[in-house]
Amino acid sequence: MSGTTADTATGATSRCRLLWMALAIAALVMVNAQDMPSPMCRDDELCTTVIHCTETDDSGRKGIGPRISRFCGTGRVCCERAQLESWNASLVDRVGSQQRTNRRPAGSSIRDKNGKVLEPEANESCGMNMECVPRKLCRDNIIIDDGRSIINPRIGVGQCSRSLHRCCEVNQKVDASDSPYVAKLNGFKYNNCGWSNPQGLIPDKDKYNYTEDVSIFGQFPWMVAIFTGRQQYLCGGTLIHPQLVITSSHNIVNETVDTLMARAGDWDLNSLDEPYEHQGRRIKQIILHPEFDPEALFNDIAILVLDEPVQLAPHIQPLCLPPPESPQVIDDLLSATCFATGWGAKDPNSDKLERTLKRIDLPIVDHDECQAMLRNTRLEQRFRLRPSFLCAGGIEGKDTCKGDGGSPLFCTLPGQTDRYQLAGIVSWGIECAEADIPSVYANVPYLRAWIDEKIKGLGLQVAAP
Template identity: 35%
Template sequence: MVLRYVLAVLLVCFVFDAKSDDEGTSQWVKKVNEKSSEEDLDLTPTNNERVSDTACRTDNNKIGDCVPYYLCDPDTYNIIIDGSTLIDVRQMQCGTYLSVCCAHGNTIPEMEKNNITAGSAKLPGQTAITSSRPPISLATTTESLTEPNEERMYTIPSQSYGQCGWNDHNVFITANISSTFANYGEFPWAVALIKKQNSTVWTQDSYLGGGTLIHPSVVLTVAHKVDKLTAEELKIRAGEWDTQTMRERYPYQERDVKKILIHPKFFKTSLYYDAALLFLESPFNLENAPHIAVACIGRSLPKPNTECFSMGWGPDFLDDGKFITILKKISLPLVGAADCQEKLQKSRLGRFFRLHKSLTCAGGQPDVDTCQKDGGSSLVCSIDTKVNGTRYAVYGAVAYGIECGIADRPGVYLNVPEVSGWIDQQMNSEKYGTATYTI
């Protein structure tokens, strides 16, 4: 008897609700059909919300698009358009593909107004890469470390052609060098950032990345390599080529870092303005050291498809992540901003990704790319040649990519011309001047 009573009550409620819904629907249809002149109906979306073929509604009733979950900011439910949390800072990887509803919104920070600097932003962690090669001794000897010449603090010795950016072919090794590797002294401004350790052994964990010598006492690198370190933790090695031998024609030199300056607009999540200057305790001695020289800084990007080069001692992504022992040389064509943005939108960055003006692109050929631990190494393009030398200018520094060596997926680099004004300001402020790297 009780069961019948309960079923009867539920049936009455259902009929009442259905009737109410039908009456509401009928009234709405009647209102639409009447098209009252006193109250015109606006059936378009409000608040200028976009509607697309993949339109949906978020939990807070905003119109959005169905996008892979990693393209949706979990805090704001806005679509990520600047690559935040998605880019491979030459040291990270991202996850799988699921879809969520995410509203449109600009997640690019207003750095011009807020002067955002590096802070608590975090990136996915790096999977440690181990090397099968033995560690290298860094014991200081008179052969491996030349004492600095204080008189050369603000001048450059007459080296090659007495200007920035030249290499000296006279120091090249005539033996057959694979195109995978740079020749000895081919990029004399390329330096290694090394984290100091208690021992005198340089393990691959202590090799942080690359940098560019722009003054005997100053190195340009990317901010994300040094923003969590103090100057006391760093040293710079110049004149290195083969990390497995001390038998090279000229010894390498090492200098401690005295001061780190990071671009005030550096935004680590998306690597905007990813620039840093490292000021050294003492200058590198360029006298009688043709394998060490300062680079030129380019003031405007060359046209797309210009052949350029990058370098570094990072691991070989084609050889199970084994570390390179001889400085590698990667030939990369420049890619225009619009073309690069379009190509990166086809990656996990998605169709809403926007390339920031402080970044530029190069590469895109299969199996040819910079990769993990190459961060900070320069991207250089030839600007002049002579019988015994080639002159280069620096236009970029390795920042990030979406995996390594994928066809039609360029790597992303710091746009050095875009930050050259800031470099000038800091060099003048520190009393070093700009002459050493000016073309």
């Protein structure tokens, strides 16, 4: 009897293993069908879907990833061949493991060979009949206030593991077209330039554990991300008018209107979970400062004219321009509260960009004091800081670094706390985040006359504070 039972069990186990293997092979064939060579990709890359490239990423960078990769078709990007092959090789084990647990991991989807979702991804559970969904897809009239996240420690510190998600009653989930945020857009009224959203734009109080240097979604609505035509992040910019973006010349001097696009209202460059969607625009005209020096970076400023104006919204609003430079303007900036924002690298020794918008508070540094500090670096004693530059920072651990070029440095308007004006544009630095070595920005008050001349020539007008 025992021998017969063992034989039966062994046969059943073998059949299960064969079934798992067949499923794995079928899945592998489907995946391989979507990974193919393309003349738009390098020899060490394959053309695949954006989602497949994201889910196979084994680099650990978790930055903006494939979203800034080269496109090789609609919804398809060039992805590292070794990465895809490594993922495919482990597929058998993963399929077997999923069959043994008889469930799909949260956040995964079943797709056809073209990447189309056949079965939606499973949302993260956060309680009985509760799921974590993007906040825009949950009605605001159901707020979790019964203390369940406190009395059940197994849930963890936060109810949802992803930012901009909320724990939502299953019967309160809505389609994107019925999002409660859509109605708020219709009721938006623009007041004037420079107004920030100090608490961000999440009405039900986002309790996600952000790091101190993360800007809350919608906090600074003038921030613009500038991409190449292949959707690769290039630099930051500042919205100063629904149709005008200011950035640095050094970032775009080798670009054309056919290779650039601007994205206003973005926050997480690797997600579409924001309550309000970003707006992308092509570039109609690039205006470089005629005296821009590509080596010394004098007059490092450029104006991008969008092919059509962005639609102003709670998360998309222009920043005020400062008055032309004067002793009073400089004194106001030296006593103001100033911030710089961008998606640049946090680690001075890294090229890894950040996926969510960062902010740092930085003091403006007096011109002569900055020149003296910079003379103590490898620039040496004969260095002269030109008037088209303005300095900020020099605080250990706080600075704008690689990838922040073109992003704004903005300061509070005199006598106001939540309203700002553009003081500088991230340009260059000797080191990053080191004490007593400020970073250097294009001096917007000094360049204001040139800005006004170009805007007037376009037949446009920028509102005064």
